[in-house]
Amino acid sequence: MLGVLLTLAALPVAVLSLxxxxxxxxxxxITSRVSAAYxxxxxxxxxxxxxxxxIQDGPADGPPIVLLHxxxxxxxxxMEGIGRRLAARGFRVIAFDRPxxxxxxxxxxxxxxxPTxxxxxxxxxxxxxxxxxxIVFGHSWAGSLALALALDHPERVSALVLAAPVAMPMPDRLPDLPWYWRLAIQPPVAWLLSRTVGPPLAQRFLPEAARRVFTPQPEDPAYPELARAALVLRPGTLLANVQDLLGLTKALAAQAPRYGAIRVPALVIAGEADPIVRSAEQAVPLARAIPGARLVLLPGIGHMLQYAAADRVTEEIARLSAGSTNAATAAPAAR
Incomplete structure (x- = not known):
């Protein structure tokens, strides 16, 4: 990455412009092809x-679950990792493209x-x-989003599923970012690069990025097509991605002290072998911070647990849903 930046900086103005x-x-x-394909x-x-x-699936009258990527x-x-499975079990599944x-x-x-x-x-x-x-399911970055929903809009949340969540305060650095995201530290540079060399470079490194997030499991060969992964190559999404990642440290510092106020059932589930979001630094302390949260650590599983352990994640969500329903039914009698 540094070599690329230095190379660009060293180019004569005319060559750089070209x-x-x-x-x-x-x-x-790239944008035209990706938009047409997906x-x-x-x-x-x-x-x-x-x-x-x-993207929605399942019966309209089923218990609702919101999926956040x-x-x-x-x-x-x-949706393609666990959403279709949940729909087949009678859930009304609503997966959002985040803003x-x-x-x-x-x-x-x-x-x-x-996230707020x-x-x-x-x-x-x-x-x-x-x-x-x-039920709100948030994977990785969206763990912070699911928590913000529960904190600020509790009327919309019956339970939380926080999968490989990024939620706890962390150092003011993002060491695991793919190198091309680091191009966009300053907004004017981000805007320019996301509309010029950013998408072609990101396209070149997209397969490697997919391999990294599945480690230690082998990448699912069907994943890029199923997940429509190439949609991230478009300029607006590249820019949004950088903004979300660079802004998360400050957001978590403000949000994390509030986790003790969460009162809905919460499942924190993560892979013990996740090299992207390490469970010891995120999932484990998060489960301690949320009253009554249940922690599930999956041995040998990496970051993409909604694919590598889809059946187990689906079962855990069904169990959480049943428990939440039973608790809600029993509550009036208890009063």
Whole structure:
């Protein structure tokens, strides 16, 4: 990465301009092809300032579960990992493209990097749909989003499933970012690179990124197509991805002290062999911070547990749902 930056910086202005122009043309081609290959796969929901895209499955009268994806992904990621399984078991499954990802608008621009802002938009969409309270599943980055929903919009959340969650305060650095995301530290640079050389470079390294997140499991060869992974290559999504990742440290520092106020049932589930979000640093202390949370650590499983351990994750969600339903039914009698 540093070598690439130094190479670009060392180029004569005319050559650098040519590189950026060629990159911009390549980006137009990539964006056009990706958009045509992976059109919207479900209905949109209007929110203040734009709309959010969803993928939905399962019976309309089933217990609702909301699926929220992590960085570099879109609604297809959790839907194809566990969503279809949950739908087959009678759940009403609603997977959102987070703001700026997939086909959702980047409502609020750079401010949408905050989990609290995304939670407000998701809550508004659920209210419009008449959905809630629902089980909310958040993977990786979206662990912080699911928690923000429970904290700020508890009427929309009946239970939490926090899968390989990023939720606890961490050092003001992001050491595991793929190198091309580090290009976009300053907003003007981010905007320029995301529309020129960023997408072609990201396209080149997308297979390696997929391999890394599945470690220690081998990558599922069907994953890129199932998860519509190439949608991340479009300029707006690349920029949103960088903003979300770079803004998370500050957001977690503000949000984490509130976890003790969560009162809904919570399942924290993670792979013990996850090299991306280490369970000892995130899942384990998070489970301690949420009153009554249940911690499940999966031996030998990495970051993509919704694929590598899809059946187990589905079973744990069904168990959580049954427990939540029983508790809600018993509550009036207890009073």
């Amino acid at each position: 590189v950026l122009i060629v990159g911009a043309l390549a980006t137009l081609v 059109p919207p796969a479900g209905p949109f929901v209007a929110v203040t300032g734009g709309r959010l895209a969803t 992590g960085a570099s992904a879109n609604a297809s990621d959790p 700026g990802f997939g086909w959702s608008d980047r409502v609020a621009g750079g401010e949408a990097a905050a 802002v995304q939670a407000r938009l998701i809550a508004e969409a659920l209210a419009t749909m008449g959905v809630g309270p629902a």
